Structures are given as structure tokens and as C-alpha cells.
Amino acid sequence: MRRIGVVVNPIAGMGGRVGLKGTDGKVAEARERGAEPRAPDRAREALDELAHLDADVELVTPGGVMGATEARAAGFEPTVVGPTPDDAETTADDTRAAVRAFVDSGVDLVLFAGGDGTAVDVAETLAELDDRTPILGIPAGVKIYSAVFGVTPRAAGHIAGTFQRTAEAEVNDIDEDDYREGQVRTELRAIATVPVAEERQSSKQLGGGSVEALAEGFLDDVEPGVTYVLGPGSTVGRIKRGLGFVGTPLGVDVYRDGDLLARDAAESDILDAVGERNVVVVSPIGGQGFVFGRGNQQLSPAVIRQCDVEIVASRRKLDDVGVLRADTGDPDLDEELRGWHRVRVGRVERRLVELV
Known part of the structure; x- marks a missing residue:
């Protein structure tokens, strides 16, 4: 029998859809903006998959909303x-206490729902105890730069019940205040033991190479009357500059017919701004391939369903990621997005890339 310790950070990811780019120190503001807890539903999705496997497992959890x-x-x-x-106002100390209790209970895996901050809490606690219990993350945070997460909640549940081997992986985190100001400074916080599985995501890397040509090609094709929902990242940022404005480097901006309709928009701002024809423009995260669900949760299922999807990326970035991924929080939409997409890689060139 495999004993799995499950801990949920119930406030993880609450800032995503309301445009806060994280929840560290921002829980009250997120609630004021109408944010709803995200991690419990993501945890439930992973545990539903684990239950479906009918594996010989026993769960060890904290009480209430933490598992x-x-x-x-x-x-x-x-x-x-x-x-x-x-209540749901838990702290990092609660997560760390849960991990210590798991070690005392002899679990074979720590399965946690949260983001990079939660991963740090789990990994550092194990390091303090000099314990090498494997860990695995159910992705529920806004920013996920660590290589200890399943690519989706269901993937995490599947890995938890089936993995046979382990390896070492990086736990990274960034300063959310810097992140909100458009600066990404990744810091290695720990090395953790993790399950070996194809459905575990890679550590985030920044893509390189010129994007001038693809930006020029995109600008050539801009149409009057179309609302462009422009996601985060340097590649889409070059398009924003070509449209005549300095966008939010790590946020979402909405543009139509020469006007910036919303800057650093939350989900509600985007839904208020969209028109009859809409295009959401995204670039995959280097090293991971995610086009939705990592750092751009403002692009919610409700937003995506109202838009055509335009993916842009340098050839080098596509060579690095291999395939595209989506983790929107809506399994039906993820399924609809699967398949081959024409990704703009140059002024007129496009490449067929599979979203898996």
C-alpha cells in the first residue's frame, strides 16, 4: 500500500484571474476583487483521478480545507x-506543520496543491528534517516555475498513484512584488526528490532569439474592429510595442482600433472589453510549452471561449518546448484545445505544433 500525504494551500492561485499575479500578501485584496478559492477544486480533480485508478493507496491529510x-x-x-x-486563512506555518506530521506518519509521497511558494514550504521542511520523501505538486498557483508539478491536476493524480522511480528536480520561486512590476528574478530554493514521469513539467526557462519578424507579420494582419487580448511575455510585448503602447510585461492588455481598452486586465475587465470578433494572443512558456494556465489565469475559460487563439513563438522556443500544453481549469476546454495549431514563427511562416 502507498501512503500519500495530501496538503492543500486553499488560498493559492486566488490572485490569478483578478490580475494580481500571485497571492503573497494579497489575499484580502484578491477577495475584494471577487476572487474565489482555486486550489481546493484543483486538488479534488487530482484526487478524483487517483480514485479512478483504484490503486492501493491510503491518504493522510490535515483536517478541513487543507486536505x-x-x-x-x-x-x-x-x-x-x-x-x-x-477557515481558509491558512499560513505557510500550517503547510510546514502538515509536512512534519506526514514524515512522522511515514508517508511515501507528499502531494500538495499550490504554487511555487507552497513547493518551497514543502521542500524546505523536508530538507530541515533531512528527509528525502518524494514530493509532487498539483498546479494551483499563478506562477509555477518549479519542476515538481504535474502538467495538470489529473496528471498529478495519475502520477501519484502509478510512479515507480524518483529523481531530483529544482524548486524555484520569484519575488511576487517584483513580478507585479514586470521583473522576473528566479531563485533556486531547494532540490527535491520527485516522481519520474513524462507528465511532470520542466523547470521554466526563458526563451531567446529575435521575434522582430513574427511581430511585424502579426502587425501586418491586424484587422479593424477586432479586439486583441494580448497575453504576457516578451514575445507578445514586442507586438504591443508595435501597436503603439507599452504593455504590461507580465499582465494582459486589451486593444482595438488604436485604443488600449484595458491595461493589466483582470478576467472581468477582459470580458467587459471584448466585442463581436476577438483574438487572444499568447506565447508558450519557454521550457514548458504552456499557452494557458501558467501566469495568465486572467485568460479564463470564459475569455478563451469568446476568442480565436493566435499563438506566436520564435523557432528556438518551439524547438525547446517540443509540444504545447494548456491547463485552463476546464477539462472540456483543454480537450477542445488539443490538436495541431499553426504557430506564427516569422513574418509569414507558421509551424504546425501539437497541443497535447
Whole structure:
């Protein structure tokens, strides 16, 4: 029997769809903007997949919203250890206490729902205990730069129940205040033991190479009356400059007919701004291939369903990522997006790349 410790950071990812680019120190503001908890649903999706495997597993969880609630909803009867918070306002100390309780309980894997901050809490606690228990993340944060996460919640659940081997992987984090100002400074925080699986994501790397030609080609094709929802990143940033404005480097901007309709837009701002014809423009994350669900949760399923999707990337970046990925939080939409996409790589050149 495999004993799996499951811990949920219930506030992880709340800032994404309301444009905060993270939740560190921003929980109250996220709630004021109408943010809803995201991590519990992502955890439930992973545990549903684990239950579907009908594997010989036992779950060990903290009480309430930190794990037991989601485990029971998925049909498990977990052993409850560690903290049992009264509400969803949990802290890093609660996560760390749960991990220590897991080690005392002899778990074979720590499965956590959160983002890079949660990964750091888990990995650093294990390092302090000099313990090499494998860890695996259910992606629920805004920014996910670490190589310890499943590519989707269901992938994480599948890996948790089936992995046979382990390896070492990086746990990275960035300063969210710098991130909100458009600066990405990645810091290696820990080396963790992780399951070996194709559905575990790679560490985030920044793509290189000129994007001038593809930006010029995109600008040639801009049409009157079309609303362009422009995602984050340096590649799309070059397009924004070509349209005549300095966009939000790590946010979403909305443009139509020479006017900047929304800058650093939240999901609600985008939905207010879209028109009859809309195009969402994104570039895959270097080293990972995600076009939706990593750092751009403002591009929610409701937004994506109202838009045509335009993907732009340098040839070098596509060579590095190999395939594209999406983790929108809506499995039906993820399925609709799967298949071959024509990615703009030059002024007129496009390349067929599969979204898996």
C-alpha cells in the first residue's frame, strides 16, 4: 500500500484571474476583487483521478480545507494528522506543520496543491528534517516555475498513484512584488526528490532569439474592429510595442482600433472589453510549452471561449518546448484545445505544433 500525504494551500492561485499575479500578501485584496478559492477544486480533480485508478493507496491529510474535505469528497477516508484550521486563512506555518506530521506518519509521497511558494514550504521542511520523501505538486498557483508539478491536476493524480522511480528536480520561486512590476528574478530554493514521469513539467526557462519578424507579420494582419487580448511575455510585448503602447510585461492588455481598452486586465475587465470578433494572443512558456494556465489565469475559460487563439513563438522556443500544453481549469476546454495549431514563427511562416 502507498501512503500519500495530501496538503492543500486553499488560498493559492486566488490572485490569478483578478490580475494580481500571485497571492503573497494579497489575499484580502484578491477577495475584494471577487476572487474565489482555486486550489481546493484543483486538488479534488487530482484526487478524483487517483480514485479512478483504484490503486492501493491510503491518504493522510490535515483536517478541513487543507486536505480532508477534498479527500472525502473524492471518496477516500483519510487519516487526519497535523493542523485543522477553522477557515481558509491558512499560513505557510500550517503547510510546514502538515509536512512534519506526514514524515512522522511515514508517508511515501507528499502531494500538495499550490504554487511555487507552497513547493518551497514543502521542500524546505523536508530538507530541515533531512528527509528525502518524494514530493509532487498539483498546479494551483499563478506562477509555477518549479519542476515538481504535474502538467495538470489529473496528471498529478495519475502520477501519484502509478510512479515507480524518483529523481531530483529544482524548486524555484520569484519575488511576487517584483513580478507585479514586470521583473522576473528566479531563485533556486531547494532540490527535491520527485516522481519520474513524462507528465511532470520542466523547470521554466526563458526563451531567446529575435521575434522582430513574427511581430511585424502579426502587425501586418491586424484587422479593424477586432479586439486583441494580448497575453504576457516578451514575445507578445514586442507586438504591443508595435501597436503603439507599452504593455504590461507580465499582465494582459486589451486593444482595438488604436485604443488600449484595458491595461493589466483582470478576467472581468477582459470580458467587459471584448466585442463581436476577438483574438487572444499568447506565447508558450519557454521550457514548458504552456499557452494557458501558467501566469495568465486572467485568460479564463470564459475569455478563451469568446476568442480565436493566435499563438506566436520564435523557432528556438518551439524547438525547446517540443509540444504545447494548456491547463485552463476546464477539462472540456483543454480537450477542445488539443490538436495541431499553426504557430506564427516569422513574418509569414507558421509551424504546425501539437497541443497535447
